[in-house]
Amino acid sequence: MQTGHVVSDIPEESTSFVGRRAELRRIGRELAEHRLITLTGPGGVGKTRLALRAARAAAPRFPDGVGWADLWPLRGDELLPATVCDAVGLADHTTRAPVAALCSWLADKRLLLVLDSGEHLVDACRDLLGDLLTTAPHVTVLVTSRQPLDLAGERVTEIGPLPCTGDNDALTLLADRARAAAPGLRLTDARYAAAAGTICRRLEGIPLALELAGAQLATSSVERVAERLTSRFDTLDGDRPAFPPRHRTLRCAIGWSHELCAPLERLLWARLSVFRGTFDAQATAAVCAGGPLAEQDIRTVLAGLAAKSVISREGARWRMLDTLREYGRMWLGELGEAAELASRHAAHFVSFAHGAVDGFQGPDHPGWHTKVTDAHVDLCAALDHLLAADPERALELSASIGFVWSCDGRPQEAHGYLVRAVAAHRGPGPARTRALWVLGIIALYQDDLATAGALGRQCADAARAGGRAEAALDASYLIGTTHLMAGRPLTARTVAEQALGRTPGDPYATPGRLRCQLLRVFALTALGRLTESRAGATALRRACVRRGTPWFRSYVDYQLSLISLYQGRPAEAEHHARAMLAAKPGTGDSFGTGLGLDLLAAALAAQDQGAAAARAYGMGKAVWRTVGYPQRGVPELGAVREECERRARAAIGDRAYEEAFQRSCAERPETILARIAAGEI
Template sequence: MASNIPDEPTSFIGRRAELRRIDDELTEHRLITLTGPGGVGKTRIAMRAARAAAARFPDGVCWADLWPLHGAGRLVAGVCDAVGLADHTARTPVAVLCEGLARKRLLLVLDSCEHLVDACRDLLADLLTAAPGVRVLVTSRQPLGLVGEWTTEIGPLPCTGDNDALALFTARATAAAPGLRLTAPPHATAAAVICRRLEGIPLALELAGAQLANSSVEQIAERLTSRFDTLDGDGPMRRPPRHRTLRCAIGWSHELCAPLERLLWARLSVFRGTFDEESASAVCAGGPLTSAQVRTTLEALAAKSVLIREGTRYRMLDTLREYGRMWLAELDETTALADRHAAHFASFGRRAERGWLGPEQVGWYGRVAEAHVDLCTALDHLLATDPERAQDLSASIGLFWSCCGHLHEARDYVARALAAHQRPGPARTRALWALGVAVLLQGDLTLAGDLGLQCAHAARAGDDAEAQLQAGYLTGLTHLMAGRPMSAHTVAEQALGPARGTPFDSPGRLRCHLVQLFALTGLGRLTEARAAADALRRGCVQRGEYWTRSYTDYQLSLISLFQGRPKESADHARSMLAAKAGIGDTFGIALGLDLLAAAVAAQGHGAAAARLYGSGQALWRTVGHPQRGTPELRAVREECERRARAAIGDRAYADLFHRAGEERPQAALARILAGEL
């Protein structure tokens, strides 16, 4: 059992009664929605409740952050990511999700659904019907309105007597001002006033506590009292409702920020997901805010609890982002910041593509994954304002997305960009190639072949040598998957041309050499294939390149198996798995597990082979395909199973295979990479 519940950023205080109630409700109901205003602590309570209930769910807890998602289009993809489904088929994502969870017993948490209520309602209506073992915990400012939904309202912390609101404020105050004691007058009296004024709303208390780095508790109490008295006026509405209290607390915190802090707060609201200092500086610097000042101002906003640090990255809570966007509009910078955000991520995509061939390749896979939400945001903006640039960005990140779990989005964005701008040019040629790779990985060989021809024609018309190599790679790979290794070898040979240079002159040239290597193995020219693979692998190791290296290990594993060297085959399969895990290539990991199982079976280790093969099958299910790859793998897989069954017997094989297949793929892979077969 494994779960992906986020770590809690700060200590958790109170909420015992709510947690007991939610624990009971998770036993009785399949859909529980925690409702309440922004800042009241729904997410933190859901984290605690999910962690407490995790042992009751054999398939774990899957946590999906919905707060970064803009529009309903990415909802299902986001949930698929959370549950570990990296589908490589052309099915609808909803069908993939329902089928993938149909036999699971897990808890799915959808955090921050208020901006996607209709889409969540539709999705959960299908999912709860298709997957009877799944229970869902939702946080939202409003109920979903779904039949069978159980709603639990989360209120503020108690703020009278010896209370949780005071305990939370004290903890945050002590973090901001170490050594401060709030237990004795006059500090205790002022702290109690603050808690009552802020009505026990956790986010408001967090913001107030952070101010103690620069103010006394008495000053904060006095300012809050003055502010509320000014805003409340007279009459029956003197005590504001909770949403107004929070808005007032946020506004007060905003006023206490320095001018540059307020400016950066507003500009950072353009980011949908987490962001690093480099991106913040590129997008938000300008006018009175210099790039150098962005770093110190980020630190100041984090100290004031406006930003949350997550390693080297930052994020802003939804409620605070909404406030920042309001001020961005007041500054009349909404459009300008959206343009700068999109321009930055277009440049980011190009740099990622240029870095693919070098020693930072694995790092770029990680950075593209971290920036996923904002890359989608940039693409959405460019599709409406600059479709040609959208083509360029979608092509730049297409291979990253196609290889690491975002295949549906890669295909969708590239197809939309191609439809939005049909004038010939380098960006369109590159986008045709990226779309071809995506549809090929989804198994549509006919369309992939057609796109390869279109890409080749456009590359020749534009006299684009690199695009011609990319077209050769796409067409050659299509032939390989269709079982035509001679055609693949010929296409790659023609694309490389007589003046070959070195394989590492460009990404397209390297990929064509890889197609040739695969073709040699498929043709049975194993001695040539081994020599080519050894040379290619040495070059990859020298340059710190992993994607091609992993596929040379794949070929060396296959060749070694064919030549009767199973131990050597297993070593190369393990090397492939480690590289593929580093870049999140689920499809490649599934291939590697099949090869490792075959190599282990060939050494006579039937039990280990059965477990490995079962783990591979579990991963293939997340990909959505039956076992795929070039045709010669079929015989390898059949021989693997035959040998393992012969070694331990049919009943033992079936038992080990099925038990391994029930394990979460990520946990199984971690165990295998640690040498625990």
Template sequence: MGNLPVVTTSFVGRDSELDSIDRALRDHRLVTLSGSGGVGKSRLALQTAGRVGDRYADGVWWADLSHLDDDQLLTTTVCDGVGLLDHSARRPVAALCEWLSDRRLLLVLDCCERLVDSCRQLVTELLAAAPGLTVLATSRQPLGAEGEHAVEVHPLSAGEDGDEAVRLFHDRAAAVVPGLALDSPGDAAAVAEICRRLEGIPLAVELACAQLRESSAQEITGRLASRLDALSDDTLWPRRHRALRTTIGWSHELCAPLERLLWARLSVFRGVITTADAEAVCSGGPLGAEAIAPALESLAGQSVLRRTGDGYRMLDTLREYGAMWLAELAEDALFTDRHARHFAQTAVQAHAGWLGPRQVEWYGKVAATHADLCAALEHLLAEDPERAMEMAGCAGLFWSCCGHLHQARTYLERVLALPLSAGPHRTRALWALGITLTLQGDHEAARRVGKECEEAARLGRDVEGALSAAHSMSFTYLMMGRPQTAHLVSDHALRRHPGDPADAPSQMRCRVIRLFALSALGRLDEAYEEATRLQRLSLRFGEHWARAYADHQLALIHLLQGRPRQAESHARAMLASKHQLHDSLGIALGLDLLAGAIAAQGDGVAAARTSGTGHMYWRIIGHPHRGTPELGAIREQWELRARQAAGDTAYERAYRRASADDAERGLAHALERQLPS
């Protein structure tokens, strides 16, 4: 259980360090691996985490802090790392403390060096609140927290001290130039000399090794010696830093001019870099868009970039070097701004494409680029507040669906506090904030914002804004347990603005609220007709969000009317859609219904397992069972039927096992259950 990054290279050496860290984690609840950049702290932490994972009943969880320049998103980044997508209005640290309080897990905080003070404070709070928590941190300096056990990470052994660096060189050489033989006396001596001169620093060794495509080991040795000798003054460059700095600089020199330019421009990214994003942000001047893809591949071949999934990542040390050169070129302000405007446009395009066949793709894009979207929004808040407001409003629904409610609320409140003119961007931001507040359970604040959104739409004579305001208001009333008012507001808006949803996507959202209100009022026949109409509309547009809620309501109606097999089929369809949209709240709602449908068919143990998985998802979003209030009593009936079918002992055993399991694995098991013939 956990989320450790996928490893694509072998781990070499460090047996004694692994044993030492293993022992330290048994005796201390906070262990920090400290050392200079490029020395291998993150890789050692990852290897350690994989090795000791079985000791932690609730898994090993990884939070990458390398993209953070300040502490505003520190706690929410850690929440994301442990899989907590809190939907409450609590401070994120309070939600995180509660989430961890009864768990026994290892939390790895990678790259704490920019936020040492904030990390120390956060870790101190977490360790006090969660007795089963152990933290393994990496940083260029210890955190300085009480009870911390610091382990200095040294370079790999090289020369007279051992051959770990040589083994690493040979391992990476086999990947760079398959079949290359380095076993002649001359090559063996050259490799040993390279590793000795590079002080065994893993990143430096890997960068030097990448040059084997163009040079022999002996040629690399000669060139490296001349460069290091030119930097012989230890007062300017400490010896170890000098070796790494020289190797990075040499790798930079060996890149083609356009590759060096791309390296610098890529430093403005915070997360995974796709080819399309790089082309949009980094092209210009001598670097044409058509040159980006081959340059990315070349930089990956030289170990400047690491391939990951459909994109690339740049190690923090290399990103810092690129940023230095970008500033030297006087292009840092230009490309920081281009990066921000590109991701603002990404949010706008995602919002515009919400009601369409690329909906799932847009949800995935917004989730995958979260770090870059936040960096872009921070920049625009200072440089172009109007564009920031547009961006925040467009990203709002995606963020709320993907569980980034705290970030959504913070950014939306910040842009709405700015003295900007009224208009559709402000109306949309108010709508997004109203939805966010409702999902957090802050209903009174949501009502106030909804009223403000309604007035803004009226003054602007904005049809989409009016429907958005109605969606926000009716959603709030629905979650407050006032389905009659929710129906009145949504139905009135739909009758007043009866056009095609293609022209006003919030019409689909209002239809969802009207459907839920009808079923909550017990008007099941009308709700069934509304759900089937909504399904047809969703299929026409090729979208999943509204279709999933239509399936939810059809499952509920079939279940209430005694058709559990049909209910199970619709619940599964809903879960499949919500899983594609990364919507944990929707998954939790769907699992509740699926458990009820299974219980109604007499399989109490399977219902208990499904309910236990649902419990995990409700905990992930930081709430007890939510949804519309009237579902509470219905859930109790389904649980009673499941207990009667399975027996209390078997029910509790299955429920506890599922609620302690990994949520994704539990969902997969729930969806694998065969429908009865």
């Protein structure tokens, strides 16, 4: 079966692409002949756009797809391995070092990896790629950077400006952007030729500078733009700190665009530089409004910056190029607002993280997954700031977002920040208890039951001391699950029932109660008390539907599928496995997806659908690889998997089973999730 090429990881282009045919042909040849290609050149010259085009054109040559990693939001090298893991679809849950996990994951992949804007991480990129290219012989890497990596085997291609003479690409780009800014304006008309040519030559064919100039033609004549550029070059102060001297032309264009902005636009430009990633209007208002910039004016001012090409739209969010962000950051410092904006930025993302915890446990889990993914680099920025400026708030943020990341395929990052935050603030309180609890949940994922149990007991002691009922329930869930995974289901059941008995009222009223109810069902199933387990699971599922908690409901469906298998009801088992899987696309829950596919395979095998079972089982194997484990789950699931394989092989024969299984194993997890969402599995 053809798995198809997944190129959805390549960002979409928001404007037309002009020229660069020779460069694209050259990069295409280099991608076929070399394993590490670095596109170098000054800021604004168009390296990223060329990489986008080249990667999309080359994608059919890479069966395992294209992974795109934006490096420009990273301020240090700590998150580089995690960023690359995200780009290639690895959500490692093990205790391995991220670089080791990444190299292992890519060892057999035929994949193109693009690292965009790596000039500030040259040493870290060199070290990472040195390991990766050695251990993953079929991976090709395309890097954009203002300087080479100086790594053995690197093919360096310098990207220059667009040509400015004759019938040139610089004029074509300027004319295209002029039409977008001022419909009906045709710079190719003879009356504009001289002024347009002056603009192109003055800006030396640098694409970003031409785009900024084109945007100004919405409010200025071509002749006026050319005249202002000439005047500005004559009076340009070469000592301004925005850029090194070699970027004089780009500095001029950016500074000129800045001067033409309205005062509120200049203020917002500076304040937006506090964001490391993309941003939406709500976050902009929360962080940037104040003083002369009223909250109700934010959308209007954002639109003004977009009209001048300072920011660009990406769906409901906005992006600012790093070159323009650097300029805004310089002005933010001159305004004396850098410290205040960093604090407001952090406070916003603390509030955001609290909302994400509720969101992940509520009806819009996929929507919150998208929000958290979009905000990832800014959440990291807020954590970095608070760890230095306010460790207590850092603990609060790490406890909230750490829980979300542990559910969202980022347990390694969650663990790293939680450990730092717990060490930075040792005072007791709800945030510390929650942080220790999340560390315990991550330890469960990593099969470190001793650590999980010890952390659970610490949380239980702290919850009792503070009289916090919900924290006590969560601690009991962690302790009980540790017993369950260690093969002690009777103890797990006792822990769950005692915890629930201490909290009178609606037994499904809070996430902590739902967790303990789920633990009780798991334990009853493991004990073979299937009638009680089914009754408990059925009641719990109704409560989850009533409360709008699809994440919890999906794991109840997992249990109902397993119970149905044990009771000889494979059609029901298939129904519940499919219901579980239907809740997984768009959630980042690779762990749950793997469990659901394994149970679906077992249910199909029990109905003698050997080929379908082999395909589902192979897809499960593909998903489990992204988690870093062959297969996981409660201890008794191992026997279910073995019986699944035996029955499927018996139904269609070993050769047919292996062919179907191996074809599905080769599918990319993104393709599998898309097929689940489309109802094809």
